[in-house]
Amino acid sequence: xxxxxxxxxxxxxxxxxxxxxxxxxxxxxxxxxxxxxxxxxxxxxxxxxxxxxxxxxxxxxxxxxxxxxxxxxxxxxxxxxxxxxxxxxxxxxxxxxxxxxxxxxxxxxxxxxxxxxxxxxxxxxxxxxxxxxxxxxxxxxxxxxxxxxxxxxxxxxxxxxxxxxxxxxxxxxxxxxxxxxxxxxxxxxxxxxxxxxxxxxxxxxxxxxxxxxxxxxxxxxxxxxxxxxxxxxxxxxxxxxxxxxxxxxxxxxxxxxxxxxxxxxxxxxxxxxxxxxxxxxxxxxxxxxxxxxxxxxxxxxxxxxxxxxxxxxxxxxxxxxxxxxxxxxxxxxxxxxxxxxxx
Amino acid sequence: xxxxxxxxxxxxxxxxxxxxxxxxxxxxxxxxxxxxxxxxxxxxxxxxxxxxxxxxxxxxxxxxxxxxxxxxxxxxxxxxxxxxxxxxxxxxxxxxxxxxxxxxxxxxxxxxxxxxxxxxxxxxxxxxxxxxxxxxxxxxxxxxxxxxxxxxxxxxxxxxxxxxxxxxxxxxxxxxxxxxxxxxxxxxxxxxxxxxxxxxxxxxxxxxxxxxxxxxxxxxxxxxxxxxxxxxxxxxxxxxxxxxxxxxxxxxxxxxxxxxxxxxxxxxxxxxxxxxxxxxxxxxxxxxxxxxxxxxxxxxxxxxxxxxxxxxxxxxxxxxxxxxxxxxxxxxxxxxxxxxxxx
Numbered sequence: 002x003x004x005x006x007x008x009x010x011x012x013x014x015x016x017x018x019x020x021x022x023x024x025x026x027x028x029x030x031x032x033x034x035x036x037x038x039x040x041x042x043x044x045x046x047x048x049x050x051x052x053x054x055x056x057x058x059x060x061x062x063x064x065x066x067x068x069x070x071x072x073x074x075x076x077x078x079x080x081x082x083x084x085x086x087x088x089x090x091x092x093x094x095x096x097x098x099x100x101x102x103x104x105x106x107x108x109x110x111x112x113x114x115x116x117x118x119x120x121x122x123x124x125x126x127x128x129x130x131x132x133x134x135x136x137x138x139x140x141x142x143x144x145x146x147x148x149x150x151x152x153x154x155x156x157x158x159x160x161x162x163x164x165x166x167x168x169x170x171x172x173x174x175x176x177x178x179x180x181x182x183x184x185x186x187x188x189x190x191x192x193x194x195x196x197x198x199x200x201x202x203x204x205x206x207x208x209x210x211x212x213x214x215x216x217x218x219x220x221x222x223x224x225x226x227x228x229x230x231x232x233x234x235x236x237x238x239x240x241x242x243x244x245x246x247x248x249x250x251x252x253x254x255x256x257x258x259x260x261x262x263x264x265x266x267x268x269x270x271x272x273x274x275x276x277x278x279x280x281x282x283x284x285x286x287x288x289x290x291x292x293x294x295x296x297x298x299x300x301x302x303x304x305x306x307x308x309x310x311x312x313x314x315x316x317x318x319x320x321x322x323x324x325x326x327x328x329x330x331x332x333x334x335x336x337x338x339x340x341x342x343x344x
Numbered sequence: 345x346x347x348x349x350x351x352x353x354x355x356x357x358x359x360x361x362x363x364x365x366x367x368x369x370x371x372x373x374x375x376x377x378x379x380x381x382x383x384x385x386x387x388x389x390x391x392x393x394x395x396x397x398x399x400x401x402x403x404x405x406x407x408x409x410x411x412x413x414x415x416x417x418x419x420x421x422x423x424x425x426x427x428x429x430x431x432x433x434x435x436x437x438x439x440x441x442x443x444x445x446x447x448x449x450x451x452x453x454x455x456x457x458x459x460x461x462x463x464x465x466x467x468x469x470x471x472x473x474x475x476x477x478x479x480x481x482x483x484x485x486x487x488x489x490x491x492x493x494x495x496x497x498x499x500x501x502x503x504x505x506x507x508x509x510x511x512x513x514x515x516x517x518x519x520x521x522x523x524x525x526x527x528x529x530x531x532x533x534x535x536x537x538x539x540x541x542x543x544x545x546x547x548x549x550x551x552x553x554x555x556x557x558x559x560x561x562x563x564x565x566x567x568x569x570x571x572x573x574x575x576x577x578x579x580x581x582x583x584x585x586x587x588x589x590x591x592x593x594x595x596x597x598x599x600x601x602x603x604x605x606x607x608x609x610x611x612x613x614x615x616x617x618x619x620x621x622x623x624x625x626x627x628x629x630x631x632x633x634x635x636x637x638x639x640x641x642x643x644x645x646x647x648x649x650x651x652x653x654x655x656x657x658x659x660x661x662x663x664x665x666x667x668x669x670x671x672x673x674x675x676x677x678x679x680x681x682x683x684x685x686x687x
Contacts, residue, residue, distance in 0.1 A: 132571040133572075135571065135602050192540040193539070194538070196534065196536070196575045196578065201571065227478025228477070229476075229540065229543075231575060231576075231579075232540065235574025235575075272619075
């Protein structure tokens, strides 16, 4: 799926900031792509960027209207339709993270057909993929894996992209979830793909590349999560990573949505190497990313030092302390990637 | 998905026996459900059962017309439509294993709506599932796993069902692939489910049951297959098997459709226990099923004896030598299941 920037961010009239979490993520990571926001009367979310009408955004060159909000049930309210149709008539594609497909509204479907614009439902996957082949491709890949869902895998991959690029390395974030697709303008929400094509879709997401190029692949779920491990394994096999970073949230006692305890970081390292070897025998860990949001500064530093020592790997909280130690390890293990094409 | 027997088997005018492989499988395992076959002029496949018109089948009580053939591309030819519509008008549901959805033909869709009949596209999954919960359910479950795809996992599970029932045990085959769904009249083609719901769909397929009841769950793919391991892992977690049988084809040199070598039986046992423990800590192997079709009798017996000795498990070729040794092991390990409700 390809989403063309720059974007006009549409927030509708959602009732709180949390409903615009996806939109906030896009503005955080790609402020240069977000020309402005369009809100309807009563909207309680605010991205803190320029308010803009459809016509103004079109005049400034907006290519896609992003419906980056999540309201109850993921439904597209009828009273948003007119605004979406206006964006199409002004020449924009529309990309949505809602469950309701854009094309299920006849006015939207017909406007898109009439004007030759794309309707992109990021939560659904209509794209056809081949089944995965597992053949080793050129290029370097790093996958963020987790002890659980929602432990910072996307954030860690994006932080590595930013940090590597700042050092002149050739690196691209590769999205496997809906927010990531908006942030990078391409990718696939891998959990929406038909099961037979998980690894094939991932092979499409991070294709063959230059030997010095890093794809930083957004992980999903956990090999130890009883609901989603199948997705995580297909993603691991398709990404065939050379390197991986384990992401962890230390205060969680059970895995998200189920009653299972979290696995140890050691267990995750071990099973990731074991399963990942199938498509990349050279797979190795290069760091641990700990989300210390709920810990005080001293406690966070102590936990990170202890974790790093125990696993003999760089450990950090990417948000609090950055990812430089992990990039140092990447460069030590893969020195050829210091010479990637500077961006 | 529920497919209601008895069936009228529709073969269209396919060009050879191989195209009717699915239909043959149904007749082999459920002869009592297959009232007859309906073929169009020029059909080269023959199930060896009574030829029957739509009207005759309806008069004998046929509830579902099974389109159990695979022609090039899985397409539904236009000249089959009239016969399918006639079956609907005679009161039958229609179930198809083709890629083309039955409802994509307006005449078929409208006839089904008019007569209130079901159109079942076994290769597609429109059913909604919850995500898997991984919570231990009552009842006993056995999963057939493989060193590769197409090594006899369905056949082994069906042979175990037949053998266990013959001993008065309470056992049901649980289908996870299209032929299996036709054979058992229920189930889900698990590789067609959206990735997020693999284990949840399997939890639906083999739900809570009596403590002495065996579900014999049809395996798919292999944890070591780079195209399909995600499906296999979600299936393992959702089935939460107490016992598993490893299925193997000893003459194969690379995994189906890819260039990877086959894993060892030991590797499969080890990784299945390791990953399966997440949802059933008591998981254990109870046998090895070897497809010796390409070996002579002496060679087959020698290989089976050697395999059994090496892994300290019953080994057999289910087709050639039956599955009694595996059932003996099941009863030794799970003596409570000897007292299942006799059928």
